[in-house]
Amino acid sequence: MVEDRETKRRYQSSVRQDSARRTRRAIVAAAGELFVANGYVATSLADVAAAAGVARPTVFAAFGSKPALLRQVLDQALAGDDAPVPVAERPWFKPVWDAASQAAVLDAYAQVCALIGERVAPIFETVRRAADAAPDVTELWDTLQANRRAGAHMVVEHLRTFGPLRPGLDAEQATDVLWLLNDPAHHDTLVRQRGWSAGPFRDWLSGMMRDALLPR
The missing domain is CATH 1.10.357 (Tetracycline Repressor; domain 2)
Structure with missing residues (x-):
């Protein structure tokens, strides 16, 4: 029973991590498109959140600030994906x-x-x-x-x-x-x-x- 609970916790943790990764990718993709189309200064985190289909606090929780989000957009574009x-x-x-x-x-x-x-x-x-x-x-x-x-x-x-x-x-x-x-x-x-x-x-x-x- 203990092993079953531990397996379930690991599974739930994996599901949460996958969901968080998909959310981050959606935010980065939306931000990249908006920054290029509208300019960095004119694009707000609320704009990015709306385009990504998430709440603004989610964007802030994932990246902390607009400059940090821009940096992630650049890093991912340079590398081709989000692998470190x-x-x-x-x-x-x-x-x-x-x-x-x-x-x-x-x-x-x-x-x-x-x-x-x-x-x-x-x-x-x-x-x-x-x-x-x-x-x-x-x-x-x-x-x-x-x-x-x-x-x-x-x-x-x-x-x-x-x-x-x-x-x-x-x-x-x-x-x-x-x-x-x-x-x-x-x-x-x-x-x-x-x-x-x-x-x-x-x-x-x-x-x-x-x-x-x-x-x-």
């Missing part, structure tokens, strides 16, 4: 580590940037605009820029294990160049605004990376 796994350890990043040459590293990284750009370009632009008007978003925007540069630095260091960079280019300069090129704004401009398809964008980005960083 860093981007560099995701299966779709693995080709960067498995590449056998400098050119192959950059080809794989261009694919990663294209994949991320497809998911995050609109919300990145939303955060950039909000940072000008909402002080509570400025820190988040600065963190995004720092994280992009850290990712670029990681890839540059991996490149250097295969050989030298382009003559006259040190590691810090190479990181700055790759940081410039991994900006999702490029995807937003060329794919969303100008109508490029995924393949040509990826190939363009890879070519820009190779030309800028590798010996000729």
